[in-house]
Amino acid sequence: MSTGSPRVVAFGDVHAPLYVNYLSSSLAKLQPDAKLVLVAGDVVARGEWRMCRQVSELSEKFLPEATVVGVFGNEDYEEARGRMREECSGFMWLEDDAVEVEVYGxxxxxxxxxxxxxxxxxxxxxxxxxxxxxxxxxxxxxxxLLDKKSGDLTILLTHYPPRCRTLMGEDERFWRQMSSEGLAELVKKKGVDVVVHGHLHRSTVHRDYIGSTPVYNVALPATKSVTVIELRRQGLLQFL
Known part of the structure; x- marks a missing residue:
């Protein structure tokens, strides 16, 4: 992709230090011009908040111009989140909240x-x-939050996925304990432009659609690489 293309870099489930190698090696292959990074939770393993700094430093090293927006996952334990905010102070952490950022206009x-x-x-x-x-x-x-329309595009960033085919590869007996049909219904009703999630380590389908909305599983244990999504002004998103 040519320099200057509006794009989002997304990843989740680093479980630092476990999958830092996937993050580092794939970030090193990117052009450093991305303006937005989305982090879909489980940044650290089992609440090891000190490991958050590894992820932050890699983002700063390889994507120095990017705004980083993240959510917490189930292994980012409640009691560790305050310290994670300190260690990754350059991240904009969202907990049932929203933020608007500019990405190439x-x-x-x-x-x-x-x-x-x-x-x-x-x-x-x-x-x-x-x-x-x-x-x-x-x-x-x-x-x-999804009812409040603003900006040109709306991205829903979560750790747990909405129910869709990105669960393929996971044990179907446990899908109800890994995802939400209710969230999938919200995506259908609320006009979300794209959904980014993590959590699914064994996923074999990394992109699906809920209605016309593309859904991306960006969990590194599944994808082995960061996910790059190109934004287009007319609201279309292209998976690269």
């Missing part, structure tokens, strides 16, 4: 969240009081 609104599950995992049921209600409220909040 396009006003791109990013709605970001850890996301929701149709059914909490067994661990969550045992250890996270009120998790069902948390997911219900979060889905409602995301609907409200």
């Amino acid at each position: 396009l006003r791109v609104r990013v709605v970001g969240s850890t996301g929701v599950l149709d059914e909490p995992t067994p661990w969550q049921k045992r250890n996270v009081p009120g998790i069902v209600e948390t997911y219900r409220r979060r889905l409602e909040r995301l609907g409200e």
Whole structure:
């Protein structure tokens, strides 16, 4: 792709330090002109917040002009997130919130969240009081955020995916504990231009569509490389 093309670089599930090599080697192959980086959660492994700096430094080294917008994943433990914000202070962290950034003249609104599950995992049921209600409220909040139209394009950035074919490769028995049909319905109804998610390490389908909306799984254990998405002013997005 030629220098100056409006593009987004996206990745998730670095689980630093586990998959830093995938991140480093693929970032090194890119032209350094990207203006927006999306990080789809699970930046560190098991709450090891100190490892966040590795990811931040790689982004700064290879994509020095980019705004980095990230969400937290399930291994970015609640108690570690404050320290992660300090270690990766250059990231714009979204927790059920939105931000608008300019990418080569396009006003791109990013709605970001850890996301929701149709059914909490067994661990969550045992250890996270009120998790069902948390997911219900979060889905409602995301609907409200997506109702607020601004900018030229809207990107939904989550860790947990909406239900779609990017789950192919994962054990179908556990799809309800890995994704959300409710979130997929929001995508259909709210006019989202693109969805970016992580979480799916065994995914064999890295791009799908919900209606006309492209959905990208950018989890590094699955993709082995960062994902590059080219933005076009008419609202079309092209996967590279």
